[in-house]
Amino acid sequence: DAKTTQxxxxxxxxxxxxxxxxxxxxxxxxxxxxxxxxxxxxxxxYVIHGLTSxxxxxxxxxxxxxxxxxxxxxxHRATLRDAAVYYCILRDDYNFxxxxxxxxxxxxxxP
Amino acid sequence: DAGITQSPRHKVTETGTxxxxxxxxxxxxxxxxxxRQDPGHGLRLIHYSYGVKDTDKGEVSDGYSVxxxxxxxxxxxxxxxxxxxxxxxxxxxRPTGGNxxxxxxxxRLTVV
Numbered sequence: 001d002a003k004t005t006q007x008x009x010x011x012x013x014x015x016x017x018x019x020x021x022x023x024x025x026x027x028x029x030x031x032x033x034x035x036x037x038x039x040x041x042x043x044x045x046y047v048i049h050g051l052t053s054x055x056x057x058x059x060x061x062x063x064x065x066x067x068x069x070x071x072x073x074x075x076h077r078a079t080l081r082d083a084a085v086y087y088c089i090l091r092d093d094y095n096f097x098x099x100x101x102x103x104x105x106x107x108x109x110x111p
Numbered sequence: 112d113a114g115i116t117q118s119p120r121h122k123v124t125e126t127g128t129x130x131x132x133x134x135x136x137x138x139x140x141x142x143x144x145x146x147r148q149d150p151g152h153g154l155r156l157i158h159y160s161y162g163v164k165d166t167d168k169g170e171v172s173d174g175y176s177v178x179x180x181x182x183x184x185x186x187x188x189x190x191x192x193x194x195x196x197x198x199x200x201x202x203x204x205r206p207t208g209g210n211x212x213x214x215x216x217x218x219r220l221t222v223v
Contacts, residue, residue, distance in 0.1 A: 032210070043201045043214030044154065087153055091210075097142065097161060099212065100170065101153035 004088045009106040012078045020073040020105055022088030027068050030093040035062065035073045037084040038104070044087065047073065083109045114138040117202050117215040124222055130189040132218050134202030136182075142205040143185040144212070145169075145177060147198040154201060160185055192222045 005023040012018040024033070035047040048055055048062045050071075055062040061074040075082055085104040092098065114137045124130050134143060141162055146154040146169075156169030158177040166177050174196060176188045189196055202215040 034210070036212070041217075043203070043217055044212070045214065046211035049210050085153075097144075097159050097167070098156065098169070099144070100156060101146075103151070103153050 004090060004102050006086075006088055006102060006105045008103070009108065011108045011110060012075075014080060014109055014111050015077050018075040018078045018082070018107065018109075020075075020086050020088075020107065021070065022072070023070045024088070024090055025069045027090060028092070031090040032093060033062065033064060033068075033071050034089045034091055034099075035060070036087045036089065036101070037082075038087070039081075039084045044101075047086070049091075078107075078109045080109050080111060083107055115202065115204050115213055115215045117200075117218050119218060120216070121219045122221070124192050124220070126193060126222055127191050130192050130220065130222075132187045132200055132202075132220070134185045134187070134204075134215060136185075136204045138204060138206070138213075139182055140204040140209075141182070141207045143179065144203040144205075145175075145185065145187045146201045146203065147171065147196075148201060148217075149198050157187065157200075189220075192220075194222050196220065197222045 034049040036044040038044040048060050050062045063072045085106050087101050087104040116135050118133045144159040145157040148154045155171045157175050160166045160179045178186045200218045203212045205212050
């Protein structure tokens with residue numbers, strides 16, 4: 001299974017943009033890039049996903065490198081409620097039930 | 112909230128006893144999953160189900176069994192609990208053709 005690499009932790013100031021990087025150099029052509037986040041004492045929640053093109057939704061934006069070996073989750077204006085662990089996950093379209101989480105990036109948002 | 116609930120929320124049990132955790136959903140989703148999460152780690156897939164009576168192993172299935180006799184219920188059983196199975200267990204569901212997983216709030220299991 002393709003693996004992802006994320007920084008262990010990042011810090012941001014409230015109301016500033018946050019760019020969370022993810023490297024996935026062994027990504028295959030059928031792997032979708034998913035992002036989830038886990039707030040303290042809660043289960044993970046879906047943030048966004050994409051295949052090749054950049055994606056936007058109400059929560060965040062996903063920027064995917066042209067060679068797809070890396071991606072960046074962008075929170076446009078961080079709030080204190082965005083403090084969480086963010087997971088970048090590759091999902092194989094042929095084995096879509098084998099959905100494996102890594103260690104994620106713990107985002108701390110300072111007021 | 113979000114149509115998926117786990118029970119119990121907390122459980123303390125003794126080594127060697129059987130334990131069953133329940134996941135219940137009200138969305139009629141086909142796919143359901145059990146994960147465990149240990150301190151400093153992300154979630155690891157234990158077992159998943161792709162329909163009634165249809166289940167398969169994940170990456171850490173040893174010591175666990177699952178059953179799904181109804182669409183809405185997915186049970187995780189520890190046949191003989193060990194201290195290494197002390198963890199927080201999360202259940203998740205996903206609709207057919209959908210990409211987003213919805214997770215439950217978790218069950219904190221302590222094996223003493």
